[in-house]
Amino acid sequence: MMKNIKRAFESAELKETILPDAYALSRERFHYIRFKISPEEYHRLSAVRLTMEVVSGRSVVVLNQYLGTEPEEVEGLNAAVTYPAGACEAGENAFAYKGQVRIKEIELLYEEESETIAADYKLQETAWIADKTDPLLDAAQFLFNIQIKGPGQSPFKGACWTLYDYDDECPRLVNWLWDNAVVVACMAELIKSGLYPEKEAQFLQFAREVGEEFLRTQILDEGSEVYGALTARWEYPGHPAHSYDCYLGPNDASFAVKWALIPLYELTGEQRYLEASRLALDWVKNSIYLPDRDYLPLDYDLTDGTWGNYSIIDTAFIPEGFTEYDRLNCTNEFTEDSRFFMDRFIRQYRLDNGFYGQNYDPAAGVDEVIFTRGLGWTIEGLLAAYRGTEEKRYLKEAVELALLTAKEQNEDGSFSYILGYHGVPEQKDREGTGICEKATAILAYLFYDICMLDQSQKELLESADRAMVWCEANIHRGPGMGYGGIKAAGIKSGITCMSYLTIATQYANAFYILAKLKRTEAPWLKTELYK
Numbered sequence: 001m002m003k004n005i006k007r008a009f010e011s012a013e014l015k016e017t018i019l020p021d022a023y024a025l026s027r028e029r030f031h032y033i034r035f036k037i038s039p040e041e042y043h044r045l046s047a048v049r050l051t052m053e054v055v056s057g058r059s060v061v062v063l064n065q066y067l068g069t070e071p072e073e074v075e076g077l078n079a080a081v082t083y084p085a086g087a088c089e090a091g092e093n094a095f096a097y098k099g100q101v102r103i104k105e106i107e108l109l110y111e112e113e114s115e116t117i118a119a120d121y122k123l124q125e126t127a128w129i130a131d132k133t134d135p136l137l138d139a140a141q142f143l144f145n146i147q148i149k150g151p152g153q154s155p156f157k158g159a160c161w162t163l164y165d166y167d168d169e170c171p172r173l174v175n176w177l178w179d180n181a182v183v184v185a186c187m188a189e190l191i192k193s194g195l196y197p198e199k200e201a202q203f204l205q206f207a208r209e210v211g212e213e214f215l216r217t218q219i220l221d222e223g224s225e226v227y228g229a230l231t232a233r234w235e236y237p238g239h240p241a242h243s244y245d246c247y248l249g250p251n252d253a254s255f256a257v258k259w260a261l262i263p264l265y266e267l268t269g270e271q272r273y274l275e276a277s278r279l280a281l282d283w284v285k286n287s288i289y290l291p292d293r294d295y296l297p298l299d300y301d302l303t304d305g306t307w308g309n310y311s312i313i314d315t316a317f318i319p320e321g322f323t324e325y326d327r328l329n330c331t332n333e334f335t336e337d338s339r340f341f342m343d344r345f346i347r348q349y350r351l352d353n354g355f356y357g358q359n360y361d362p363a364a365g366v367d368e369v370i371f372t373r374g375l376g377w378t379i380e381g382l383l384a385a386y387r388g389t390e391e392k393r394y395l396k397e398a399v400e401l402a403l404l405t406a407k408e409q410n411e412d413g414s415f416s417y418i419l420g421y422h423g424v425p426e427q428k429d430r431e432g433t434g435i436c437e438k439a440t441a442i443l444a445y446l447f448y449d450i451c452m453l454d455q456s457q458k459e460l461l462e463s464a465d466r467a468m469v470w471c472e473a474n475i476h477r478g479p480g481m482g483y484g485g486i487k488a489a490g491i492k493s494g495i496t497c498m499s500y501l502t503i504a505t506q507y508a509n510a511f512y513i514l515a516k517l518k519r520t521e522a523p524w525l526k527t528e529l530y531k
Contacts, residue, residue, distance in 0.1 A: 019056045019099045025073070028060075028098040029238040035093055036170040038399055039481065041108055042090035042150070049107040050083040056099030063095050065243045066175065066234050067154060073094075078104070086151040091161060091171035094236060096163065096243035128207075129199055130484060135472045136516055139509045140475075142484030143183055144206065146171050146506060155217055155231075158209035159183075163494055164482045166502040171481065173494060175234035175244070177213055178252035179507040181259035184211045186513040188263040193517050204267060211264045214256050216274055219248065219302070226300055228279030230256050245303040250287040250296060251314055253280045254321030258384075262324050274328075281321055281334065288318065288341045295348060295362055296341070311360040313374030316345055316381035323388035335389050342385040342394065349378070353421055354404050368423035372415050373439040375405050379446045383453075395453060402450055405443065406463040411471035415439040419492040434490025434500065438508040440467050441486065445515035454524060464515065465529040471481065471512045476504065486512055492497075 019025050020225065048063075054075050061081055062071040069087045079101075095103075130141035146161040148154065159180045161171035187207035191200045217231035232252035234244050257277045265273035288296050290307070296315050297308040322334030323374050329448045349356045355367035356378050382398035385391070408425050409415055416430040417439070447464035451457050476485045485504025493503045 008089075009140070013102075014053075015055055016100045017056050019058050019444040025058065025098060026062055026442050030060075030096040030098055030241050030243040031237070031238065032236055032243075033103060034172075035095065035106055036168060037088055037090060037093060037108065039090045041242065042085070042088065044110045045085040045088060045108060046111045047082050047084050047109040047430070048088055048093075049080055049105075049109060050077060050095065050103060051080045051105040051107070053077050053081050053102040054099070054102060055102055059097050059099040059101050061095065061097045061101070062243050063167060064089060064093055065096065067151065071243070074101075076331075082109075086153065088151070089174055090148075090150060092165075094243075096236070098240075103247040113257060113268075119506055123455055127160070127202055129196075129202060132477060135156055135475055136190075136513060137196070138475050138477065138484040139486065139513050139516075140186070140203075140484070142482070142486075142504060142509050143186075145481045145483060147209070148174060148205070153436055156213060159213040160506045163498075163503045163505055164485050165494075165498065166476070166482055166485075166487055166504070168501075169482070172498075172503075173264060176215065176232075176495075177506075178230075178232045178255055179212050180213060182507045182510040183207075183258040185258075185263050186510040187312065188267055189514055189517045191267065193520070207264060209268065211260045211273070214260055214368035214419065215424045217230075218280070220279075226283060226302065228283040229253055229300070229302075230276075230280050231302075232299060233434070239304075242303060244368060245301050247299040248302055249299040250284045251298075251316070254284050254318050255367065256325040257281060257321035258487055262328055276422075277321070277325055279326055284321060285334065285337050288337065293362060295344070295360060309362070312378050313356055313358050313360075313371060316349070316356075316374070317384065318342075318345075319381055323384045326388060338385050338388040339391070345378075345381065346397065354400055355402070355419075355423070355426065357423075359494045369421055370419040370423070371423060372405070372408075372417060372419055373436055373442060375401060375419075376439055376442040377452060379405075380442075381451075383446070383449060386453075395450075399450055399454065399457060402443075402447055402457075402460055406447070406460055409463055409466065410435070412473075413440070413466035413468075414488070415443055417466070417492055432491070434493075435488040436490055437471070437486045437488035438495075438505050438511075440488075441471055441508045441511040441515060444468050444471070445518060448515055448518045448522075452518070455522075458527070461525055462527045462529070464519075466517060467525050468512070468519070469529060471508075478522065485509060 006313035058075040060071045063083045130137045148156045162176045165172050184207045187203040190203050219226050229248040230253040232247050232249035261273045261277040270500045298311045319338035322338045355370050358369040358371035359367045380396045382394045386394035408419050414435040417433040417436040418429050419425040420429050444464040444467035447460040451461045471486050476487050486508050487504045489500050489502045493501045
């Protein structure tokens with residue numbers, strides 16, 4: 001006769017590892033659990049306490065280590081750690097651990113009266129600028145909503161969260177800095193447009209607060225081989241020695257110069273933005289001529305002091321910081337550097353059919369993944385190289401790539417995350433990988449940019465107009481922090497993770513704003529959607 005045997009999951013779960021001593025702990029990599037603290041909860045928060053069973057016998061744990069939290073060793077069936085509010089984020093929090101732990105409880109501890117909480121941890125009120133009828137202001141409102149307002153010691157304070165996750169109702173990815181640059185640019189363009197004179201002071205203050213993070217995290221250690229570099233992002237690679245690493249990207253530094261530092265200099269006249277730009281570009285220039293390799297690595301790991309051993313298509317926009325700096329100063333100082341980089345990039349990434357691959361390995365060459373957003377970054381780099389060198393071959397290449405990409409636009413006006421994995425576009429890959437709101441907004445802006453240079457490109461103009469219709473149809477106008485976000489879901493919703501979660505991204509909104517404003521510069525260019 002068969003008996004039914006029931007087991008609690010805890011008793012059936014197998015151990016994955018045992019960490020018997022300090023040596024074993026030192027060799028074990030960090031793993032991560034992420035949890036949410038809402039802005040409303042954070043406003044009253046005194047501390048957070050995590051209680052866990054340490055299945056591996058012992059563990060080392062730390063919360064949001066970039067905020068200065070120290071790792072600590074824990075063990076036992078009911079191990080508990082408590083972190084003050086200043087070690088927490090009003091959104092996604094990253095709890096790092098070694099070995100195997102089972103979280104039993106996460107407690108948010110509150111003061112009886114919110115007034116007793118240190119003022120440093122209180123969240124400021126978010127300015128409301130939207131009127132629910134103007135998509136430009138709705139999109140800008142989202143950026144205001146996701147600004148990081150605490151804790152005070154955060155290196156990210158004043159910048160924006162990268163994402164808003166509608167499924168979990170939580171802002172996420174606090175630790176990416178480079179993409180905040182285009183938030184500054186769209187605020188600058190809103191001011192220059194003259195459309196909202198009563199809001200210009202708010203736009204300027206916001207741009208200053210976001211842009212300050214680039215100056216605050218610039219590497220200025222005398223004698224450093226990366227002197228002048230701008231911090232691109234913090235990552236969680238799981239190293240044994242530390243739960244996060246700080247990365248510097250030459251392409252991201254150039255991006256920040258073009259979209260943040262130079263616009264802030266032009267808005268304010270403050271020399272510090274121009275000085276930071278020059279230091280950053282000197283480092284970028286040195287990086288593209290590294291003596292031991294004939295390609296530009298994606299990034300430099302500041303924590304470990306090493307360059308990466310691979311690259312990706314995102315490096316394509318290296319020339320734009322060079323070009324903007326030369327434009328501002330009426331010089332040709334970086335012209336040859338833009339030419340050198342772009343020619344090498346084309347040689348290394350271009351596929352025989354005119355598309356570009358996504359990932360470059362110095363031994364194997366480029367792969368055949370047609371990454372749509374990366375095609376946008378390539379067009380962006382080509383246009384910058386054209387403006388910097390005045391060589392029409394770069395404009396020609398940008399137009400040809402844009403036309404190839406426009407042919408793969410979805411019927412609703414959006415663009416998919418991947419066009420194809422094997423060097424040619426495939427419908428199953430476009431449909432399966434889902435819509436990329438970032439690629440859609442970026443390509444709309446770049447197609448308009450091409451049309452300002454070559455007004456005969458009606459196909460690109462119509463494609464951009466359709467992309468803008470999709471963006472505006474997908475602006476979230478529900479209540480809460482996610483108001484105004486251009487939302488989508490795909491295989492990599494969170495840029496590199498969060499498969500098929502519905503999210504909005506700060507730089508998709510920013511590029512939408514830039515595209516919308518650029519379209520108004522050419523009202524004589526008519527299409528069926530723009531008459």
